[in-house]
Amino acid sequence: MFRSPKSTFALVLFACLAPGVCYAQGYQIGTAATAVEIAGWDIDIRPDGKGLPAGSGNAVNGEETYETFCASCHGVFGEGEGRWPVLTGGEGTLADDRPVKTVGSYWPYASTLFDYIRRAMPFNAPMSLxxxxxxxxxxxxxxxxxxxxxxxxxxxxxxxHVEMPNQGGFYVDNRPDVANPRCMVNCADPDSMMMQSSLAGVTPIGHFVEGADAPAASHSGQDELEASKEAERKAAITGEELVAPVAQEATAMSDQAMAGEATYKAACGVCHTSGLAGAPKVDDADAWSERIQQGTDLLIIHALQGYAGAEGYMPAKGGRADLSDEAVTNAVLFMVESQQ
Ligand code: HEC
Ligand code: HEC
Incomplete structure (x- = not known):
């Protein structure tokens, strides 16, 4: 993230003689970051443990801290409340259509766990521990x-030195990032081509295939399926008895949401139906549940103004400045209410 002082120095060398004043002379803006400021950002921990702060801890003391700050979302046993992430279980599922990726089943290094908790958790108050x-x-x-x-x-x-169960499951992928040879003869007609995205080779593709593991044709059917899977998973971890989930009534869409469907199809579906560019797919209830918990107001602001998130970049109004705020708002409501 940081350009090392050395390369900055090299860049502006022509503009100054004394290193200390290079920044000012080179760009005429800002001041050199102090060691304290850099330390505040420089918090990554490497797999070999470099970057760890002095200290130690254990699970006996950790239990109380976990119950206070983590269990409300991740469950007392790490089984995950609602659709918050599961932290335990999932061993042996990585080759399944729907792998359960947890710290135990998936993560290669314990250092990442420390780094992640320190940097990002609790979700509602990161870096507070x-x-x-x-x-x-x-x-x-x-x-x-x-x-x-x-x-x-x-x-x-x-x-x-803590060895994670799936450590051996990772390998260095040295394929080039981009392989895109230019077509010179008999090329496809660009007008007949469709943009598609896939994550082939990263996560079992079955997860993304339309209909895979989704016998339910409706969203409410999908919700029921997810709820029963969650109950099973919880019961397997906690040993509690499996209770049949109560079927949810399908809710009718609001007028606004129905009005938003056309805008959705015209301006949003190109990404949100296919998952292009990391966009949450409109029929992927999992992808939406956490977003919806942020509140519809924020989703609307994000759709109107655009934002860069962890999955990708959402352009303001989907790149369609010609749309009215109302049309975009309705499209968001269509997307949100499609989840119910
Ligand atoms: C308000 C709910 C909430 C609380 C409280 C919370 N988390 Fe999380 N946690 C999340 C969410 C949401 C994610 C996923 C974030 C993402 O993917 O960007 C997550 C992800 C994680 C992950 C990574 C899971 C994975 O496999 O990707 C770990 C580990 C974790 N949390 C540990 C903790 C610990 C330890 C605490 C308590 C100090 C804690 N969390 C408190 C919501 C919460
Ligand atoms: C070029 C692709 C693209 C188009 C077109 C697009 N989106 Fe998105 N959208 C994204 C991506 C990528 C994200 C996820 C960003 C992230 O969270 O990392 C996203 C996220 C969202 C979210 C979730 C916001 C949140 O806070 O979680 C909403 C709501 C949304 N889009 C609404 C819309 C609407 C409404 C339209 C049409 C007017 C639209 N999008 C068109 C790519 C697109």
């Missing part, structure tokens, strides 16, 4: 996944 609490909860999540013992003292010195 102190190092001790991060060590303790990291140990607790590893303990819930049967990776370390309850009393194991996880520390700056041994965290990198």
């Amino acid at each position: 102190n190092d001790q609490q991060v060590y303790d909860t990291t140990a607790y999540v590893l303990y819930m996944n049967d990776i370390i013992e309850e009393d194991f003292e996880l520390s700056q010195d041994n965290l990198a």
Whole structure:
């Protein structure tokens, strides 16, 4: 993320003689970042443990911290409340159509767990935990996944040596990022071509294939299926008895949402029907549940003004400046109400 001082120096060398004043002379804006400022950003932890703060923690102490700050979303046993992420279980499912990727079943390095919790959790208050609490909860999540013992003292010195179950499941992918030879003869007519996206080779493709593992033709049917899967998964982890989920009544769409369907088809579907460019697919209830929890107002603001998220870039009004705010709002309501 940072250009090293050395290369900055090289860039502006022609403009100055004394390194200390290069920044000012080179661009005439800003001041050099102080060591303290850089330290505030420089919080990544590498697989070999480099970057870990001094300290240690264990699952015995971690239990309380976890229950206070994490269990409301991730479940007391890491089984996940509602559709919040599952942190435990899933062993042996990676080759399934719908793999359950958890810290235990998927993650290659324990260092990532520490880094991630410290950087991003609790979801509603990232970077609010102190190092001790991060060590303790990291140990607790590893303990819930049967990776370390309850009393194991996880520390700056041994965290990198904790072997994760799926560590051997990763390999270096040295394919080039782009392979796009130009067509010179007998090329397809560009007008007859359709844009498509796929994540072939990254995650089992069955997950993305229309209809795969989705016998339900309607959203409410899909919801029921998801709810029963969640109940099964929870019961498997907690040992609780499986209770049949209560079927939800299909809700009728509001007038606004119905009015938004046409805009959706004309301006949004190109990305949101196909999943192009990382757009959450309109029929992927999982992809929408967390977004909807942010509140429809924020979704509308994002759709109107555009924003860059973790999955990709949502252009303002889907790139269609000609649309009225009302039309875009209605399209969002159509997308949201399609989830019910
Ligand atoms: C308000 C709900 C919430 C709380 C509280 C919360 N999390 Fe999370 N957690 C999330 C969400 C949402 C994600 C997924 C974020 C994403 O993918 O961008 C997540 C992701 C994670 C992941 C990565 C899961 C994976 O396999 O990708 C870990 C590990 C994690 N949280 C640990 C914790 C710990 C430890 C705490 C307590 C200190 C905590 N979380 C508190 C909502 C929460
Ligand atoms: C060029 C592709 C593209 C088009 C066209 C597009 N979107 Fe999106 N949209 C995205 C992507 C990518 C995201 C996910 C960004 C992320 O969260 O990382 C997204 C996310 C969203 C979200 C979720 C916002 C949130 O806060 O989670 C809404 C709502 C949305 N789009 C509405 C619309 C509407 C309404 C239209 C049509 C007027 C539209 N989009 C057209 C690419 C597109």
